[in-house]
Amino acid sequence: MDQQLSDLLQRKAEVELRETELRRKQSLEQFREWLKKHPYLKRTRQDDNYLSLYLRTKKYNLNEVFKSYEKQFLFRLKCAKWFDLSDDNVVARLRSHIECGSKYIIKDYSSTEPIIYIQRFEKFDAEKYPVTDIFQSDFSLFGACLELEKAQICGFRLITDFTNVPMSVFTSVTISEVLDWARALISCPGRYKQNILINIPSIAMTFYNIVSTMLPEKLRKRLVMVKNYEELKNFMDVSILPKEFGGNCDENVYIEETLRIFDEKLEMIRKSNDYEIDVSQFSGRLHNDDVGSFRKLEID
Known part of the structure; x- marks a missing residue:
């Protein structure tokens, strides 16, 4: 993580992204629980900073967050040479x-x-x-x-x-x-x-x-x-x-x-590309853009 967010950045995150420290903490917990239960994503990067990127992009809408997280792996597979460092x-x-x-x-x-x-x-x-x-x-x-x-x-x-x-x-x-x-x-x-x-x-x-x-x-x-x-x-x-x-x-x-x-x-960029997924199940979805199928996995 970067150093402590400035007051101005904290305020911007709260106003534009509806982010509070409590919401971020709870959302990170739910994100990791979803990843733990995902049938295809066996090992992916899960540090706070990386997962927060997806939460902030989708303004903490968890269904959209999960869909986005899945979708980027489709193109990491299809365009692997562009991500490989x-x-x-x-x-x-x-x-x-x-x-x-x-x-x-x-x-x-x-x-x-x-x-x-x-x-x-x-x-x-x-x-x-x-x-x-x-x-x-x-x-x-x-x-x-x-x-x-x-x-x-x-x-x-x-x-x-x-x-x-x-x-x-x-x-x-x-x-x-x-x-x-x-x-x-x-x-x-x-x-x-x-x-x-x-x-x-x-x-x-x-x-x-x-x-x-x-x-x-x-x-x-x-x-x-x-x-x-x-x-x-x-x-x-x-x-x-x-x-x-x-x-x-x-x-x-x-x-x-x-x-x-x-x-x-x-x-850290290299760590983002260090993952283990069930390619036989996941790669077939490249052609029909079937993403987000597992975003509603039950989360305790």
Whole structure:
């Protein structure tokens, strides 16, 4: 767990998530009791911080929490290579995407505002790396951030910058891979407060129009498209952004902080992917999206 929640974060959790210390304690007990009785999930990560992530994402609606917890395993099975960080060479490659500024976060500009997650496709070397690295690094970096209680409570504001994006980013990926990425991302826990797309090209709009059909209405309403950095000022205070976005801050400072968090939380991300389930029973449900069947297991 992070250190003691600040008064401001505690208040935000209480107001937005209906979280109290007593409710959290009781819900964690019920969560573990449900897991103990689950017929397919034999061994999964069950520390307070990890289970609290699911409770907070679903605002302590236990039926939805259990459904969400099951569902993410469906896509951990189907897209296992995107979650696997057991190979140090893969980790080094994913770190390089942060180091070059392809993606990073802005965390400490406010005590209670969402963490800003920036992705700049211009910085991604699609000639050197497989485009699916974009997907794997997303799951890895989101996973690291979601170890932070601030991210669990305040959520994320996503900023995706398509300015000068190499065409190979789109031509080297299949529709099937994009759909798997979208389904897996939706199934993962986390609170996504706003999604800002900058200078999105027509080919990317084609992908988005396909993906948007599976997005919950709530997420579609939180999407903002702007043509340039100047228009971005209409939706947020850009002074906290790097100078490249018209802000006042040094991008390298944010990159270094993101690398620190990624390195610090790496072992916990790996623990999330260390599980034992009855694959013969569970994997068959990948094709019919039959999730949540066991969320109503009797809890004493």
